[in-house]
Amino acid sequence: MTTRPPAEIGMALEEVDTPALLIDLDAFERNLQHLANAVTGSSVRLRPHAKTHKCAVIGRRQMALGAVGVCCQKVGEAEAMVYGGVSNVLVSNEVVGVTKLKRLAALARQAQIYVCADDAGNVRDLNETALAYNVELPVLVEIDVGAHRCGVEPGEAVLALAQQIDQAPGLRFAGLQAYQGRAQHLRSFEERRQAIGQAVEQVQHTANLLSQHGLECELVSGAGSGTYAFEAGSGVYNELQAGSYIFMDVDYGKNLTADGTPWREFEHSLFVYATVMSRPNPDWAVVDAGLKALSVDSGLPMMADLPQSEYVGASDEHGKVLLHDPNSPVRLGDKLRLIPGHCDPTVNLYDWYVGLRNHRVEALWPIVARGAGR
Amino acid sequence: MTTRPPAEIGMALEEVDTPALLIDLDAFERNLQHLANAVTGSSVRLRPHAKTHKCAVIGRRQMALGAVGVCCQKVGEAEAMVYGGVSNVLVSNEVVGVTKLKRLAALARQAQIYVCADDAGNVRDLNETALAYNVELPVLVEIDVGAHRCGVEPGEAVLALAQQIDQAPGLRFAGLQAYQGRAQHLRSFEERRQAIGQAVEQVQHTANLLSQHGLECELVSGAGSGTYAFEAGSGVYNELQAGSYIFMDVDYGKNLTADGTPWREFEHSLFVYATVMSRPNPDWAVVDAGLKALSVDSGLPMMADLPQSEYVGASDEHGKVLLHDPNSPVRLGDKLRLIPGHCDPTVNLYDWYVGLRNHRVEALWPIVARGAGR
Numbered sequence: 001m002t003t004r005p006p007a008e009i010g011m012a013l014e015e016v017d018t019p020a021l022l023i024d025l026d027a028f029e030r031n032l033q034h035l036a037n038a039v040t041g042s043s044v045r046l047r048p049h050a051k052t053h054k055c056a057v058i059g060r061r062q063m064a065l066g067a068v069g070v071c072c073q074k075v076g077e078a079e080a081m082v083y084g085g086v087s088n089v090l091v092s093n094e095v096v097g098v099t100k101l102k103r104l105a106a107l108a109r110q111a112q113i114y115v116c117a118d119d120a121g122n123v124r125d126l127n128e129t130a131l132a133y134n135v136e137l138p139v140l141v142e143i144d145v146g147a148h149r150c151g152v153e154p155g156e157a158v159l160a161l162a163q164q165i166d167q168a169p170g171l172r173f174a175g176l177q178a179y180q181g182r183a184q185h186l187r188s189f190e191e192r193r194q195a196i197g198q199a200v201e202q203v204q205h206t207a208n209l210l211s212q213h214g215l216e217c218e219l220v221s222g223a224g225s226g227t228y229a230f231e232a233g234s235g236v237y238n239e240l241q242a243g244s245y246i247f248m249d250v251d252y253g254k255n256l257t258a259d260g261t262p263w264r265e266f267e268h269s270l271f272v273y274a275t276v277m278s279r280p281n282p283d284w285a286v287v288d289a290g291l292k293a294l295s296v297d298s299g300l301p302m303m304a305d306l307p308q309s310e311y312v313g314a315s316d317e318h319g320k321v322l323l324h325d326p327n328s329p330v331r332l333g334d335k336l337r338l339i340p341g342h343c344d345p346t347v348n349l350y351d352w353y354v355g356l357r358n359h360r361v362e363a364l365w366p367i368v369a370r371g372a373g374r
Numbered sequence: 375m376t377t378r379p380p381a382e383i384g385m386a387l388e389e390v391d392t393p394a395l396l397i398d399l400d401a402f403e404r405n406l407q408h409l410a411n412a413v414t415g416s417s418v419r420l421r422p423h424a425k426t427h428k429c430a431v432i433g434r435r436q437m438a439l440g441a442v443g444v445c446c447q448k449v450g451e452a453e454a455m456v457y458g459g460v461s462n463v464l465v466s467n468e469v470v471g472v473t474k475l476k477r478l479a480a481l482a483r484q485a486q487i488y489v490c491a492d493d494a495g496n497v498r499d500l501n502e503t504a505l506a507y508n509v510e511l512p513v514l515v516e517i518d519v520g521a522h523r524c525g526v527e528p529g530e531a532v533l534a535l536a537q538q539i540d541q542a543p544g545l546r547f548a549g550l551q552a553y554q555g556r557a558q559h560l561r562s563f564e565e566r567r568q569a570i571g572q573a574v575e576q577v578q579h580t581a582n583l584l585s586q587h588g589l590e591c592e593l594v595s596g597a598g599s600g601t602y603a604f605e606a607g608s609g610v611y612n613e614l615q616a617g618s619y620i621f622m623d624v625d626y627g628k629n630l631t632a633d634g635t636p637w638r639e640f641e642h643s644l645f646v647y648a649t650v651m652s653r654p655n656p657d658w659a660v661v662d663a664g665l666k667a668l669s670v671d672s673g674l675p676m677m678a679d680l681p682q683s684e685y686v687g688a689s690d691e692h693g694k695v696l697l698h699d700p701n702s703p704v705r706l707g708d709k710l711r712l713i714p715g716h717c718d719p720t721v722n723l724y725d726w727y728v729g730l731r732n733h734r735v736e737a738l739w740p741i742v743a744r745g746a747g748r
Contacts, residue, residue, distance in 0.1 A: 002376045003450070003745045017473050019747050051690055073691040074662075076377070093691065096651045096662070096707050099391050118654055119706050149692055150652035150660050181689060277470045278524035280492055286524050288448075288470070291719040293747050296671050297688065314671065315555060316425055316718050317447040317467065317747065318523055332493050333470050344690050345665040348723070351745060371377045371725060371744075373393050373667050373691065 005352045011361045018275040018335060019293035021350040023247075023365075025357045027269035031246050034266065035228070036065040039240065044232045047071055047090055047221060049243030052344050054369035055353065056084020058246065063088075069112065071221075071241045075103045076372030082111040084368055090114040090221060092177055092241060094122060094142065094150060100374065101125055105133035114219070116142040116177040118152050123164050123171070130170030138174035139165045140219060143206060145199035147181040154202035155209060162215050175219035178203045179241060184226035185251060185298075189258040196223075196230035204236050225266070226255055249343040251298040271304055271337040272346065273354075274319065279332045285321045289338060290314040295345035301338040306330065311338065379726045385735045392649040392709060393667035395724040397621075397739075399731045401643035405620050408640065409602070410439040413614065418606045421445055421464055421595060423617030426718050428743035429727065430458020432620065437462075443486065445595075445615045449477045450746030456485040458742055464488040464595060466551055466615060468496060468516065468524055474748065475499055479507035488593070490516040490551040492526050497538050497545070504544030512548035513539045514593060517580060519573035521555040528576035529583060536589050549593035552577045553615060558600035559625060559672075563632040570604035578610050599640070600629055623717040625672040645678055645711040646720065647728075648693065653706045661685075661693040663712060668693075669719035675712040680704065685712065 006020035016022070039046055046067040050059050051074075059070045059081050069088025072078040078089045088111065095104050095115055107113050108130070117123050117139050130137040141161045144151035152158055158176070165173040183195035199222070207217050221239040223231035228245075231237040244252055247270035255263040274289035291314045294301050303309045303321060309328070313320045319338070323330060330336075340346040351370055355363030380394035390396070413420055420441040424433050425448075433444045433455050443462025446452040452463045462485065469478050469489055481487050482504070491497050491513050504511040515535045518525035526532055532550070539547040557569035573596070581591050595613040597605035602619075605611040618626055621644035629637040648663035665688050668675050677683045677695060683702070687694045693712070697704060704710075714720040725744055729737030 003748075006748060017471070017748050094651045096649055097391070118652055121706060144654065148655075148658075149689070149694055150654060152654055275470055277468045278492055280518065280524060280526055281522075284522075288747075291669060291671050291716075292722045295665060295669075297665050315523070320523055332495060342665075348666045349745065349747075371666075371723065373662075373723075374377075374380060374391050 003351045005364050007354045007361045007364065009361055009364065013356055013359045014335060016273055016354055016361065018273050019289040020273040020354050021347065021352065022271040022273050022337065023353050023355045024269045024271070025355045025362060027267040028246060031248070031266045031269055032061060032065055035242065035245050039232060040066070042232065043238060045239050047239045047241055048246070049092070049241050050077060050081055050369070052243030052347065053246060054080070054347055054367045054372070055365050056081055056086055056368055057365045059084065059086040068239065071243070074373055075100050075107070076374045077369040078113065079103065079107055080369035080372055082107055088112040092116060092179065092221065094118055096122060101129040105129045105135055105137065108135040108137055109133060114138045114140060114174055116140045117161065117165070118142045118150050120161065120164055123161060123168065127168035127170040135170070136172050137170060138172045140175050140177040140221065141165070142177040143203065145178045145180045145202050146183065146195060147179065149181065151177070154206045158206045159209055159213060162210055163213065166215060173215055175217035175221065176203060176206065178220060178222040178237070179224065180222065180227065181224065184224040185255065187254060187256050189256060192227050193230055196227045200231070200234040200236050207236065225252060244343055247343040250302050250339050250341045268304065268339050270340060270343050272301065272340055274336055274338055276330055276332055276334045276336065279330065282326055284323060285330050287319045287321055287336060288317065290318045291316050293349060294338065294340045295342050295349070297345060298342035301340050304337040304339050306336060377725045379738045381728045381735045381738065383735055383738065387730055387733045388709060390647055390728055390735065392647050393663040394647040394728050395721065395726065396645040396647050396711065397727050397729045398643045398645070399729045399736060401641040402620060405622070405640045405643055406435060406439055409616060409619050413606060414440070416606065417612060419613050421613045421615055422620070423466070423615050424451060424455055424743070426617030426721065427620060428454070428721055428741045428746070429739050430455055430460055430742055431739045433458065433460040442613065445617070448747055449474050449481070450748045451743040452487065453477065453481055454743035454746055456481055462486040464514070466490060466553065466595065468492055470496060475503040479503045479509055479511065482509040482511055483507060488512045488514060488548055490514045491535065491539070492516045492524050494535065494538055497535060497542060501542035501544040509544070510546050511544060512546045514549050514551040514595065515539070516551040517577065519552045519554045519576050520557065520569060521553065523555065525551070528580045532580045533583055533587060536584055537587065540589060547589055549591035549595065550577060550580065552594060552596040552611070553598065554596065554601065555598065558598040559629065561628060561630050563630060566601050567604055570601045574605070574608040574610050581610065599626060618717055621717040624676050624713050624715045642678065642713050644714060644717050646675065646714055648710055648712055650704055650706055650708045650710065653704065656700055658697060659695045659704050661695055661710060662691065664688040664692045665690050667723060668712065668714045669716050669723070671719060672716035675714050678711040678713050680710060
């Protein structure tokens with residue numbers, strides 16, 4: 001159920017109740033501007049992934065800086081974005097089942113909606129629903145460029161599906177969804193470069209094949225925060241779906257640049273704010289942020305304000321922090337900022353962002369697509 | 375934000391939209407009855423942990439079967455339980471910070487509320503707030519019986535804190551919080567027995583010391599689903615805080631009994647319902663339940679309806695399932711039940727339970743403390 005906000009506008013940081021999800025607005029805005037600048041003057045457009053933030057306020061900000069629209073992973077996310085004023089959404093995923101197809105088609109009457117497909121039966125269902133709702137749905141074929149999750153094989157399989165879409169009266173063939181998710185967190189620059197190099201080759205080959213059969217790709221959409229520069233420079237991709245760049249998390253912070261140094265192109269701007277709720281021992285503190293306040297699927301959080309300390313274990317509502325300092329000044333009641341291991345599923349645990357500038361609460365943004373998994 | 379329910383009363387299981395959180399009501403009720411029966415006629419009472427279910431409907435059912443009240447981990451959970459008709463709550467945790475202390479004291483004017491402490495300064499704050507709200511707060515001292523998280527050391531440290539509580543005009547010393555969380559998932563029966571044996575010894579020693587100083591423990595509260603029988607038979611504990619027994623998860627399913635067989639005292643009654651949303655390859659299917667539909671902190675889910683298959687990887691909104699069967703009948707659009715790896719943080723991702731009996735939706739229970747982390 002929707003929770004009360006943990007803060008009020010104008011509060012000092014220290015007054016914010018915990019656990020709370022903080023945005024450092026200055027760092028966040030620098031991240032947004034940096035990626036916007038990176039594509040300025042090129043033919044590549046941004047379509048940032050809203051699964052990271054689930055917040056229409058942020059989606060509209062991204063569009064104000066030049067993004068052509070956003071991506072969503074679920075119809076429910078797309079509904080939340082459209083209802084919040086985002087006018088252009090690519091559901092970068094397959095939509096399966098009558099209930100969801102109806103919602104997708106109905107939403108396409110209210111905004112520009114793209115969707116992906118990787119199955120002939122699903123294309124038939126998409127077409128029937130589009131006709132029933134009197135919309136023309138633009139459909140991208142999802143192509144497996146190495147993630148080995150959804151998507152058809154490059155080449156002939158894509159052509160067959162694209163032709164089916166092209167011939168369906170309720171649909172329009174709109175291009176390729178070609179996201180190489182596995183490449184995003186390959187630690188070395190060279191590994192990421194190679195993985196995207198292979199993806200680009202497969203996309204290029206497939207786009208050429210489509211073109212030979214009279215099918216042009218309006219969109220070739222893909223890329224994440226970890227690899228966007230490769231897709232941007234590929235000459236093949238024309239949309240970038242990076243999402244995490246707005247926040248950065250511990251996991252992305254482990255990527256390396258070409259010269260082997262930590263990748264610091266974007267700043268950590270998202271924090272879980274936590275209180276020291278037990279200080280039973282000189283060696284450790286316990287904070288009130290555990291598994292229900294941050295997602296540990298990609299590793300544990302880092303302590304932003306106590307870099308020498310170490311968050312070593314999460315239980316449902318507790319985090320144990322080894323202080324590695326017998327004279328640590330950490331006291332019961334202290335509030336500390338944690339950098340989440342993985343931002344996307346962490347955001348999904350909260351109803352509100354608390355936006356801060358100069359240690360004051362400046363924004364309380366509702367996470368309107370929290371829990372919108374359907 | 376609160377999501378719409380994924381079902382309507384009377385629907386067939388197959389009509390429920392996905393991802394959804396299902397309860398098999400028959401199995402769930404057998405689990406509730408089994409633990410209620412296990413303590414009938416003894417002096418040990420149940421106080422099941424509501425952090426598992428976060429649902430006042432379930433809390434009231436547990437009390438109707440004899441539970442003396444419930445445990446909560448956060449003040450926000452306790453508020454949700456009290457507002458939903460649960461009249462007796464132990465906050466089995468420390469409550470730190472002015473905002474939360476006020477809410478705790480205000481709630482104690484509306485229901486029977488117990489709280490824990492492990493710090494002298496916090497006891498002073500509890501006392502001041504209780505006096506300000508004109509309530510007498512019963513306080514348990516949390517004792518570290520091997521979990522090495524919160525809690526003071528057994529013996530003299532407990533005595534000092536208990537005496538401070540006893541002398542505080544706004545507080546009443548109410549006993550010991552002695553939960554050995556680390557013992558719950560020790561796989562062998564003997565390991566669990568030994569861990570709880572040590573905890574019991576420490577609790578007994580401490581309770582004797584308190585008694586020698588005129589302080590009796592109204593409550594000695596602890597135990598989880600994995601060890602409850604040991605605490606119940608200890609002669610020292612008089613309340614059991616088991617929570618997960620109502621649902622069972624994959625993690626608890628890995629515990630072993632005394633003769634080395636899998637522990638099957640309780641049944642899996644909680645499922646994440648998912649749709650096959652991509653079937654790109656004979657070897658695997660992709661379901662629409664990933665990191666935002668189930669928590670993977672204690673391991674991946676199991677496929678309840680396809681025991682030979684294997685959920686091998688979760689991304690934000692996808693789960694990859696290896697079928698291990700080249701002739702698998704799994705088709706696009708099929709809906710499958712997954713058994714969560716860890717029930718508590720999985721429940722926290724949903725707003726609604728969909729209760730089923732004989733494959734029909736019989737209940738839609740709101741998860742009123744979803745997200746109530748403060």
